[in-house]
């Protein structure tokens with residue numbers, strides 16, 4: 462049934478003190494930043510609240526996690542990005558965590574307990590990791606969402622090689638040289654590919670006791686193919702490229718537990734369910750995404766519906782039902798595109814979706830304040846890109862003005878991926894830094910962001926654990942099938958933190 466995609470105009474609420482209406486934007490990621498910029502000429506007072514001091518370009522976060530880029534190359538201070546609007550006098554930036562939303566009194570509540578009034582609210586708080594109810598795995602298998610996550614992964618990866626060099630017992634050394642990545646979505650695939658590159662190229666002449674090229678990178682995926690949201694032929698090509706880079710890909714493997722000593726998973730082989738244990742001291746989580754907890758707070762306050770991932774189900778104009786002054790955009794929104802109003806389609810959780818939603822929310826605020834009806838969101842899909850590693854990527858691009866799509870992979874897709882990501886980076890200086898670092902890395906295989914703070918201070922005992930791994934059969938280097946078979950064991954597991 463065709464839906465009424467435009468909402469009837471409601472008179473803009475007046476502020477009792479006669480001041481300009483206040484638009485509060487929670488989160489300055491892709492959605493929040495676009496909303497703030499799109500409101501720059503509107504006659505409103507804008508307050509941007511973020512729990513960090515920076516806008517983060519998440520698509521290149523794995524480069525920080527794998528020591529390819531320094532953090533400032535992919536993150537910019539929010540104050541600096543929005544300095545012109547701050548100087549203009551209509552925008553304030555506050556660093557703080559929003560803990561709840563009180564829609565009865567039109568206030569957001571900050572971590573210090575302060576209440577901040579809004580006339581219009583845009584919530585763009587993004588997403589976080591989901592461990593599918595197993596939050597205890599988080600300390601052994603960090604996910605990749607924030608700069609803090611990237612620093613943790615970088616430290617653990619580089620520390621694992623250091624620990625392997627120190628370890629005299631070959632059996633105890635193997636788990637330090639085994640890197641497990643759980644989840645073969647875009648993040649897992651790019652992490653696995655780049656870890657393989659580090660071991661094969663970057664570190665190969667820098668150790669005496671170990672050969673870094675013997676390190677194993679194992680990508681564990683529950684589904685039957687990698688990059689499941691891509692068409693099957695591109696998934697297949699991604700799989701081949703991963704193998705060419707030296708990654709062992711385990712498909713149809715369901716992770717059942719993660720400890721300080723490795724990953725337990727189940728497979729079904731010839732119809733027989735089998736349990737396995739993969740000894741590994743470094744596990745990266747790329748499997749699950751959940752919406753920001755602010756979605757739950759909003760649902761508590763407004764009774765709005767949440768989807769299975771905790772995202773707020775929004776109206777066609779991106780507002781919360783019954784609350785025409787509250788918009789939810791980006792990864793926190795379960796939104797539909799009304800390109801074809803009779804057949805709305807879900808908007809994917811990627812940066813173009815968040816940016817376009819942020820702009821639409823700002824646009825609808827301006828329309829509503831002028832007494833005009835708001836408009837339904839229409840998502841413009843330009844295609845998808847996923848990088849796998851050095852000279853390896855897959856691309857699916859919609860050609861403009863036609864209904865045609867082109868698919869390509871390998872070196873051309875990788876070059877295209879480089880160009881797009883540099884183009885969308887914020888700041889002229891960042892683009893130069895990233896282009897220079899990538900060119901240097903391409904020709905020398907070096908990664909220059911390899912320093913990290915004293916690990917003892919950050920994770921006590923990180924370098925000291927000498928507890929033997931649980932009774933498990935260590936899997937030899939080799940094929941994915943060999944890894945599955947050889948790693949099979951009944952699976953105990955101490956939970957001592959490493």
Ligand SMILES: Cc1cc2nc3c(=O)[nH]c(=O)nc-3n(C[C@H](O)[C@H](O)[C@H](O)COP(=O)(O)OP(=O)(O)OC[C@H]3O[C@@H](n4cnc5c(N)ncnc54)[C@H](O)[C@@H]3O)c2cc1C
Pocket residue numbers: 487488489490491492493510511512513515516517519520521522523557558559560585586587588605606647648753755790791792793810811812813815846
């Ligand atoms: C590792 C990784 C790789 C990715 N690669 C790609 C890619 O290649 N291409 C692509 O298109 N998309 C990619 N994405 C997805 C893309 O980054 C997201 O879709 C996009 O960031 C969503 O934008 P957003 O504004 O909803 O949230 P975000 O960009 O995540 O911004 C949320 C902001 O809200 C702030 N915040 C959160 N909670 C609070 C709170 N309670 N109080 C105050 N502030 C808060 C955060 O600090 C953050 O600044 C990737 C994501 C990740 C994690």
